Amino acid sequence: METLSGTVLTGRSFEPIRGRVVVEDGQIQSIEEAETTSTDIILPAFVNAHTHLGDSVAKEAAVGLSLDEAVAPPDSLKHRRLAGATRSDLLSAMRRSLRFMQRTGTAACLDFRESGTAGARALREAAQSVDADPFIFGSGERSVLDVADGYGASGASDDDFAEERTACRKRDVPFAIHAGEPDPTDIHPALDLEPDLLVHMVHAGQEHLERVADQSVPIAICPRANTVLDAGTPPVRELLDHTTVALGTDNVMLNPPSMFREMAYTAKQFDVTAREVLRMATTAGAEIVGLNCGIIAPDRRAALLVLDGDSDNLTGSVDPVQAVVRRATELDVKRVLV
Incomplete structure (x- = not known):
């Protein structure tokens, strides 16, 4: 079992929640709201x-x-x-x-x-x-x-x-x-x-x-x-x-x-x-094409991208979705979990 913490862009609307994604055997088990000091942004790969x-x-x-x-x-x-x-x-x-x-x-x-x-x-x-x-x-x-x-x-x-x-x-x-x-x-x-x-x-x-x-x-x-x-x-x-x-x-x-x-x-x-x-x-x-990824939700494949929200480029962004789409670059990638 593995846990990724930070701002998680969840579901089809990419609603940002502060918390964690729990992954086991290559699948997302749960998304949990929780206090965290992590500045990471977690989104679907x-x-x-x-x-x-x-x-x-x-x-x-x-x-x-x-x-x-x-x-x-x-x-x-x-x-x-x-x-x-x-x-x-x-x-x-x-x-x-x-x-x-x-x-x-x-x-x-x-x-x-x-x-x-x-x-x-x-x-x-x-x-x-x-x-x-x-x-x-x-x-x-x-x-x-x-x-x-x-x-x-x-x-x-x-x-x-x-x-x-x-x-x-x-x-x-x-x-x-x-x-x-x-x-x-x-x-x-x-x-x-x-x-x-x-x-x-x-x-x-x-x-x-x-x-x-x-x-x-x-x-x-x-x-x-x-x-x-x-x-x-x-x-x-x-x-x-x-x-x-x-x-x-x-x-x-x-x-x-x-x-x-x-x-x-x-x-x-x-x-x-x-x-x-x-x-x-x-x-x-x-x-x-029927792939079981592209969204952060329980029972989906754990194909996830973690960005460093405290990078020199992303720090100070007020909207994580806007930051991911309009500002983020490959240099902000902290981890890719596929």
Whole structure:
């Protein structure tokens, strides 16, 4: 049994209480109000709702390129770099990104893994020695579902993914697809596939939002990556008003997979509250794929992040949720328990 003390951000509303979290056998046993001198801030570990960890072999390579030049299949810089990487280099690069995520408070990520079954197997191997778990959305041949946790489609304009969608239904695993990143033309075709997750939705209009709400489709947004690629700005407030929204960092070659940076950017650029942003960075991603984390409550997995509330950066903060979302950095991490 282990006890973590300080200001605990509890439940779906992240209500701060002074007290302790009791952990046993990898689960949260209880949250107890109690007097404590600890200045630590205890929150759920992050769930990064959209990554492309394979891109770790090409960090900064796409700076200054357009969306199509950088990432569009099959001939973009990203896909050329992936094709040219040795398996050893790919494993090392992905493992390093996972290790960075673990050390900076991320317990899990929802990764779109290129290169079919071989790509999914490579990510499984890369993650073996790291405590940040990738939920793998495989690609390519349908047999990738023998290895991956679900299927991640590049976009409805790239191919007909009806058979892959059917295969996911038969196996009862999630089907996710990019939509509305370069323009809105692929959003309705993506929704026709009845996906379990849409990614980006930068160019979503009212007609798309109504369908998203009717179909109860959650959305992963990646605002920093959209900015780097000059793809536009997702209508975050409108998306939140219609469905579950989760936060992801997208391509590692564009930005580090830092949820601190993604939260601060989102909180300061959009009409959202700090609690909504923290929920997007923790609870939402976990719930989309059925992970038992992302919230501090009894019987949940003990995936927890402890920040030093007395750090030079955080000391004096009057609101712990605002401090976590808008101010905290990797330097404030005291401990990651996963």
